[in-house]
Amino acid sequence: MIWNKERETMSRSQLEAMQSELLASQVARAYERVPFYRQLFRDRGIRPGDIKSLADLHKLPFTRKSDFRDNYPFGLLAVPRNQLARIHASSGTTGKPTVVAYTKNDMALWREVCARNLAAAGVTPDDTVQIAMGYGLFTGGLGWHYGSEHLGATVLPMSSGNTKRQIMLIQDFETTVFCCTPSYGIFIAEQAEEMGVDLRATRLRVGIHGAEPWTAEMRRELERRLGLDPIDTYGLSEMIGPGVAGECTYHCGLHLNEDHFLAEIVHPETGDPLPYGEKGELVLTALTKEALPVIRYRTGDITRLDPSPCKCGRTMVRMEKVSGRTDDMLIVRGVNVFPSQIETVLLQVEGVQPHYVILVDRELGAMDELEIWVEVSEAIFADDIGQLKGLQQKAEYEMRETLGIQARIKLVEPHRIERSMGKARRIIDRRAVYDQ
Ligand code: DLL
DSSP states (O other): OOOHHHTTTTTTTHHHHHHHHHHHHHHHHHHHOOOOHHHHHTTTTTTTGOSSSSGGOOOOOOOOOHHHHHTTTTOOSOOOOGGGEEEEOOOSSSOOOEEEEEEEEHHHHHHHHHHHHHHHOOOOOOOOEEEOOOOSSSHHHHHHHHHHHHHTEEEEEOSOHHHHHHHHHHHTOOOOOEEEOOHHHHHHHHHHHHTTOGGGSOOOOOOEEEEEEHHHHHHHHHHHHHOSEEEEEEEETTTEEEEEHHHHHHHTSEETTTEEEEEEOHHHHHHHHHEEEHHHHHHHHSSSSSSSOOOSSSEEEOOOOSSSSTSSOSSSSSEEOOOGGGGGGGEEEEEEHHHHHHHHHTTTTTEEEEEEEEEEEEEETSSSEEEEEEEHHHHHHOOOHHHHHHHHHHHHHHHIIIIIIOOEEEOOOOOOOOSSSSSOOOOEEEHHHOOO
8 A cells, every 4th residue: 555645656857846845945944943054054155045956955065973963962953942742862882872853743744754664565554563673762663653553553562672572462462563673573583483483373474674784685584484574664863763765565675755855875985976776875854854954964874776666656766775884884804895795695604593793803903804703503503513614614615705705704502692672783893992
């Protein structure tokens, strides 16, 4: 079902005309109401009247996560505090969180875009949606919660964690849609298998995933073990949370809600705009948000855009599955590699489990070293040393052949690697110790 047919199937020329208008008014609003933007535009010699259409977009300066940090907590707001309906925040790895806020209208917009993504995933009012993403300051839980309610589905507000209980309720309440990060999905599958519960025999049919990078191999694993159709959804707190883009059941890219979020791809180093089809960093502008009019935000996420219409009838641009973040790219002895590429290669090696961690290290003055710890099944681990050695050599060979990187593979016993109920931490970078 297409949730908002008028918008989601509009012609590109109609859409672009609408985006042009919204861009001009959003830029003017930001200039008038947010001292940060006024200063930023003045520094570039830009006045609001200079931005008339999409063609002027490239004149605008970029914004970054550091701008949120520098204006912590409420410096980027375009409305007085008493107009806020909700505040969320995403925890960074260090220091203060990134604070985002919503007016009542922003809340309505948020549930609308989340409902669109859910409908595209095949969710209907007949579904029972178990939300196993974190409730609280993280946008995942509450975003899907209000989106599912808006769509008319029945919501089971579980939040993440309490894994055995999650599995019990999937069975007892006949959950049909399960919302969780891909890594938590794998954890659920593993727990269920250990409890002797076959989730494939339950009513589960759609998985709403996202909030972290995951590969096609991980998708197959979720499909096989949970017996559902895993759907990729993308979003970020700075824009709204979940609801920016999501796959339909054809799985050919994520439909981006372009009437609210204007998307561009730029070269990650130079910032130069790249044409449709080329891979680069996604830059987003929130065209309609009242509380937080974020303009030309460098997401750090690597993808490409395809404006051709989808088989499902939607016309909004499709974003390829995010392949990594600019700041997660590893450079190992001069070879660039994303963790997702490592995941793809690892999961193709038979006997290897989808639990791994990448350790990057550098001894003083030496080159970067990569060590990958990955779990193998109980049966393999308990088997003779020869088989383990063979498997390790095979994985190392595949890394060399496919990615051109030298990596030490360490096969570890089941449960050795920490499980995640939210966003998995896949990289442990020890190089920083030597860079200080
Ligand atoms: O993760 C919002 C969200 C919640 C999206 C639930 C989807 C589902 P943040 O915590 O601000 O917001 O993190 C945003 O997570 O810039 C990406 O790097 C990453 N990310 C989000 N979705 C995907 C995805 C939420 N489908 C950051 N694939 C983003 C890869 C993703 N990375």
